[in-house]
Amino acid sequence: MAGGGFTSTSGGETHFEAKITFTVIISCIMAATGGLMFGYDIGISGGVTSMPSFLQKFFPEVYKKTQEHGIESNYCKYDNQYLQLFTSSLYLAALVATMFASPVTRTLGRKQTMLIAGVFFIIGTVLNAVGNNLIVLIVGRVILGCGVGFANQAIPVFLSEIAPTRIRGALNIMFQLNITIGILIANLVNYFIAKIEGGYGWRISIALSGVPALMLTIGALVVDDTPNSLIERGKEEEGLAVLKKIRGVDHVEAEYEDILKASKVAKQINNPFRNLLKRHNRPPLIIAVCMQVFQQLTGINAIMFYAPVLFNTLGFKSDASLYSAVITGAVNVLSTLVSVYFVDKAGRRMLLLEACVQMFVSQMIIAIVLGLKVQDYSQNLSKGFAMLVVIMVCTFVASFAWSWGPLGWLIPSETFPLEARSAGQSVTVFVNMLFTFIIAQAFLSMMCHMKFGIFLFFSAWVFVMGLFTMFLIPETKNIPIEDMNEKVWGQHWFWKSYMDD
DSSP: OOSTTOEEEETTEEEEOOOOOHHHHHHHHHHHHHHHHHHHHHHHHHHHTTOHHHHHHHOHHHHHHHHOTTTSOTTTTTOOHHHHHHHHHHHHHHHHHHHHHHHHHHHHOHHHHHHHHHHHHHHHHHHHHHOOSHHHHHHHHHHHHHHHHHHHHHHHHHHHHHSOGGGHHHHHHHHHHHHHHHHHHHHHHHHHHTTOSSSOHHHHHHHTTHHHHHHHHHHHHHSOOOHHHHHHTTOHHHHHHHHHHHHTOSOOHHHHHHHHHHHHHHHTOSOHHHHHTSGGGHHHHHHHHHHHHHHHHTTHHHHHHSHHHHHHHTTOOHHHHHHHHHHHHHHHHHHHHHHHHHTTTTOHHHHHHHHHHHHHHHHHHHHHHHHHHBOSSOBOOOHHHHHHHHHHHHHHHHHHHTTHHHHHHHHHHHHSOHHHHHHHHHHHHHHHHHHHHHHHHHHHHHHHHHTTHHHHHHHHHHHHHHHHHHHHOOOOTTOOGGGHHHHTGGGSTTGGGGGOO
């Protein structure tokens, strides 16, 4: 590490002078609680929609199907568009909200956008917890979706901008780590809440999401905005002061000049979304869009949304299915920690490629077992085969959690130039929420019609993802965030031809 504000360079990697400060760690922890809220909601959605008391109150037709044995296909018990709308309405709202969140992030900053997200989360949680009819529940879900849109727009960018270059990957993955912790907490809550008699347990599950909502709101009030955002908005002195504070050193001239140069380019852009279509912005745009599409076409959210429902379909009893979902949630958290450790050492590409192999194999095994043992109106899933399915689901979740889960957010947030970063992140979130909505709305119907073939469908996409990663996704570890065009895209065998303008 060089002193006096200079940079050290080795093997094409550049390091600005910086300490890992308490301010950076606390800021990243507070910001990443938005991921905790998002993850808790993913976990709660699946658990609540498998609780008999919740189904009986809001979805009596589905409840009736689950109580009738041998009449309805094992794969079709939960096939109900309104039940799917309860889950997917949040993501539909999020993809709309993110288009409004982009200009807010650019004009008001990352900090204020996170604060707005926290307020949306609190209002949506209250409506869902007290709702007595499906309309109120869905309105609450829509408001929560607005929170997701604003949070997912601001938080990954905030984390990438505030983190020192050499640990940017690990700190950015705090967002995904909190998503996985939120899912695990939700699964644990569902497991214990399901034992409560009286039919009100689901309200407690939903109401507890107010805790991460409050944490994000308080966190947004106490953290500093990023130097990149402050300088981009003309607050250069404040940006320099924050940069010195978060880096823990006084000699930050080199990084400050880097940000200042990028902000001058950003200020010349009147229409960020039109700017995204310029030739030199197409490589990060194409990578960002494809990574979001592929992230959902792994089938991960289908499994995490509906893990209890899926295990019920396989013949597990209600308690056992929630218990199995807790196991997958724990695997999710532990595997994300693997990514935190390796992402800035082994790099992004290695994690993505290894995971494609592991996800493909595990989904193929699940499809074969279900195809042989689970029929429409009967299932011969022995304890041994049931355990094999759970192990393969955990293997799949583990590989996703250290690769496409966190890196699907990390790579887009670190590869757009400053003038395109807010708009680029907006498109990233929009595409992610669009395909999350499509999968959430369609999964139960797809499982009904495709049966075990749904896992073959997802595994085929994983194969395509592996080829895409091998040839088109570049390595970005240890590259300063404002130097991506020159040191990443400009040196890639395919994308360098887009850098000529």
